[in-house]
Amino acid sequence: MKLYITSFSITLLTLLNYFAQAQEKINIVASASMWADMVENIAEDKATIDRIVPIGGDPHTYEPTPSDAIKVSNADLILVNGLTFEGWINDLIQNSGTSAETILVTKYVTPISSDDYENAADPHAWMDANNGRLYAKAIYEALVKFDPENGVFYTKNYEAYDKDLVDLDKYIKEEVAKIPSDKRILVTSHDAFKYYGKAYGIRLEAIQGISTEAEAQLSDMTRVTEVIKQTNIPAIFVESTINPKMLQQIAKDNNIAIGGELFADSLGKKNSEGGTYISMLRHNTDVIVKALSTSQFTETAEVKSTNNLYLYLVLGIGLLVIMALAFTKLIK
């Protein structure tokens, strides 16, 4: 009997300890999947992390649900991009009555101003890996401020993650350099790649502007078609959060390829390609470089034409020999 009571007490203590530890975790809510992944890398099991816009959802046009309000009201920290990326977030935070601190993950970023709207900034700053480092810095500082007891743990993770982002930046630069310079033109669904283009030297053309709220016009299709004709690019690209119909039509009309699917405003599914911030930028780069580097096709064509030349030469010589032999027989 005594043994039962002791083991029951131990189980109870373990359970209580488990709940105490679970309660100690920081509750973090991220507006979108990119910074949900960043904070996961730095906080690991010290936090429970939730995001509002689901994978594959469009944060520009997202409509918050009552369960989002509950998530936000229970949070300790809320990570938002700002720069009008999630136009609905301020209302959601205010209406939830939360006492959480809102962390602007773009606080260290120098924004690119928008071509479409006056006095507005382009929100897609994370598409430049060096900006990703600034996002990680803002997140790391917020974690240390909120939970200084685990400061050493966060610092270690942050430094390792920052190193990975430096490597990522280097990787993208090296890969993009493989695209012939006159083919470094990226045509996509919406204008989410300006930071990427500025950092890595690619010209951008998109059907929709920096937000997907305004619908594409016929004039947008004409403008993009004109660019395709002038530049003779081999491929254009669809995005995971946007209906690909219009781009598929343009590709068909101009007889060019869809180079692949890019991730801009959402990560890919967990444990799949593009499922983390780092693999998202790697995936985009791999897809873009492969589709825009036509050198491999040119090379194949050159090899083929050289092979054909040899064939004609051999045939020609063979014919000459036969003719010479026939001529010698005739004379005899």
Ligand SMILES: [Zn+2]
């Ligand atoms: Zn966007």
